Amino acid sequence: MITHTHRPLRVVLYEGQGAIALPAEARTKVMMALLDKGYAVTRASNGGTPAMPHDDRSLLVLGLFPDQTAPQIEDATGQVKIETRDISGLDVEGILALVEKNRGTTTMNEPGKWKPWFPVIDYTRCTNCMQCLSFCLFDVYGVSSDNKIQVQNNDNCKTNCPACSRVCPEVAIMFPKYQQGPINGDEVNATEAGREKIKVDISSLLGGDIYSALKDRSAAAKSRFSKERSPDKALDERKKCLTKLVGDGFIPADVLASLPSPDEILRKAAQAKARAEAALAAQG
Amino acid sequence: MPESPSTLLYCRCAYAQVVPSGVKNEVLQRLCDSGASFESVSDLCEMAAHRDPRLTALASCGKLRIAACYPRAVKGLFQQAGAPLPEDTEVLNMRTQTAVEITEALLSSDSATALTA
Numbered sequence: 001m002i003t004h005t006h007r008p009l010r011v012v013l014y015e016g017q018g019a020i021a022l023p024a025e026a027r028t029k030v031m032m033a034l035l036d037k038g039y040a041v042t043r044a045s046n047g048g049t050p051a052m053p054h055d056d057r058s059l060l061v062l063g064l065f066p067d068q069t070a071p072q073i074e075d076a077t078g079q080v081k082i083e084t085r086d087i088s089g090l091d092v093e094g095i096l097a098l099v100e101k102n103r104g105t106t107t108m109n110e111p112g113k114w115k116p117w118f119p120v121i122d123y124t125r126c127t128n129c130m131q132c133l134s135f136c137l138f139d140v141y142g143v144s145s146d147n148k149i150q151v152q153n154n155d156n157c158k159t160n161c162p163a164c165s166r167v168c169p170e171v172a173i174m175f176p177k178y179q180q181g182p183i184n185g186d187e188v189n190a191t192e193a194g195r196e197k198i199k200v201d202i203s204s205l206l207g208g209d210i211y212s213a214l215k216d217r218s219a220a221a222k223s224r225f226s227k228e229r230s231p232d233k234a235l236d237e238r239k240k241c242l243t244k245l246v247g248d249g250f251i252p253a254d255v256l257a258s259l260p261s262p263d264e265i266l267r268k269a270a271q272a273k274a275r276a277e278a279a280l281a282a283q284g
Numbered sequence: 285m286p287e288s289p290s291t292l293l294y295c296r297c298a299y300a301q302v303v304p305s306g307v308k309n310e311v312l313q314r315l316c317d318s319g320a321s322f323e324s325v326s327d328l329c330e331m332a333a334h335r336d337p338r339l340t341a342l343a344s345c346g347k348l349r350i351a352a353c354y355p356r357a358v359k360g361l362f363q364q365a366g367a368p369l370p371e372d373t374e375v376l377n378m379r380t381q382t383a384v385e386i387t388e389a390l391l392s393s394d395s396a397t398a399l400t401a
Binding site: 007008010024027028031032035036037038039040041042043044045046109111112114115116118120121122123150151154155174176177178179181184185186187 | 296298299300302309312313315316317319320321322323324325326327329330332333334336337338353354355356357358360361363364379
């Protein structure tokens with residue numbers, strides 16, 4: 001779960017004109033330590049490649065400066081607060097402590113305390129069939145103003161649960177922190193695409209096939225869509241599918257434990273169906 | 285007119301252990317030893333989750349070379365955060381490529397082994 005949205009402090013390890021280069025080993029260790037704590041780090045040297053634009057409101061510039069005196073630097077536009085610190089004589093822990101002190105009470109996410117787990121849609125594959133919208137019970141998905149499926153509530157996603165990627169008939173849903181391809185973003189070859197579709201046949205118990213068919217906008221599909229199944233049966237089938245996914249080790253057991261109540265599931269399913277219907281109908 | 289150099293970006297993938305640590309450490313070390321200026325972030329996924337405006341800044345850098353993970357995932361992360369990458373962005377995959385391949389591609393004047401996003 002996302003605890004807050006503060007951007008991490010951007011640290012500049014400055015080794016350009018007017019500064020002394022850090023020993024190679026120390027440079028790498030400092031960068032690793034800062035990155036592993038969650039900071040963004042710019043290594044600025046005399047070596048050519050351009051830096052990212054300074055959109056940040058504050059920068060902390062670290063370097064080995066002559067006479068161990070960090071120069072005063074001001075942003076010409078007055079929009080960026082720039083702090084400079086000399087790090088002569090400091091080891092990695094000392095530099096890290098200096099940065100932490102400079103950050104003060106400003107909160108930021110830290111590795112190890114939270115995992116960025118959420119679906120990423122590959123729009124080169126997505127056909128906007130809305131199966132993911134109808135499948136996810138945690139309101140992760142939504143529909144944009146131009147009726148396109150999109151991820152709207154990242155932080156509702158259940159960590160380590162990639163179940164929606166399995167119901168996507170186009171293998172268009174990725175979880176970059178997942179171990180295996182193609183869910184991790186690896187390329188989808190024809191064999192994998194076929195295998196994924198076979199698995200989706202299982203999940204079509206949930207009614208996903210109805211949404212997929214609706215995409216065809218054919219009269220037959222519309223007719224099929226209008227045939228309602230009993231709510232009790234649909235609920236039972238959804239649970240059965242999720243239980244199977246847990247049993248296969250594909251999704252964590254605590255996802256089942258955190259499912260909404262049966263009434264809530266039915267309400268959400270109806271809402272999702274209405275949103276999907278409206279979005280697809282609006283596409284003509 | 286000489287082509288302008290690429291901005292280099294290194295993703296540490298610090299929020300999950302899906303990139304082999306040996307590869308990401310060696311890539312960082314080689315970048316540090318190279319003398320090149322570069323940008324590094326703790327985790328692109330974390331930034332995308334928060335729609336971090338730095339992603340927009342990075343996507344607008346011009347030519348960009350990224351050492352991270354699968355190009356399809358990296359491209360999707362930027363797009364989902366409202367900062368689509370330019371077509372000519374090169375993404376090196378630390379989950380599948382060696383550190384040597386990656387740093388050579390990052391630092392070459394005309395990358396041939398990088399995967400275009």
